[in-house]
Amino acid sequence: MKGMVWYYISRVGVALLFGALALLLGAPPWLASLGTLLVIMAFIVLARSGRYTIRPAHRLAPFARDERGSYITRSAATYAFAVQNILLALFVLLCAYLPKEAFALDTKAVLSLTLAFGFITYYAADIVLRGRS
Numbered sequence: 001m002k003g004m005v006w007y008y009i010s011r012v013g014v015a016l017l018f019g020a021l022a023l024l025l026g027a028p029p030w031l032a033s034l035g036t037l038l039v040i041m042a043f044i045v046l047a048r049s050g051r052y053t054i055r056p057a058h059r060l061a062p063f064a065r066d067e068r069g070s071y072i073t074r075s076a077a078t079y080a081f082a083v084q085n086i087l088l089a090l091f092v093l094l095c096a097y098l099p100k101e102a103f104a105l106d107t108k109a110v111l112s113l114t115l116a117f118g119f120i121t122y123y124a125a126d127i128v129l130r131g132r133s
Contacts, residue, residue, distance in 0.1 A: 095110075
């Protein structure tokens, strides 16, 4: 990982800028420090996760997505979109055919649930598809 030194140096700079911005916006110093460390750890995990192919010749942006990664992302997004549309149609039908007293959820809760199930579906499909080598 000798070629990744510039990447790590640049990302530590980004994390320090994040911490400085948090301090300027009024966050306590311990929280800004914790946020900075979490951002640095996220960049380290990203580099070692196997999600992207690494091109050390590109010093500041060494990550690239290969065809397999693009296929997995596209498939997971398609599954999430389908689940969200099915749930939304189900909720619309329930609201249309059930009396208001029987259906206690409001519109904001219905949309929040639909969005949450979409996120869960996306990440679950992403993990399952990446597990199939």
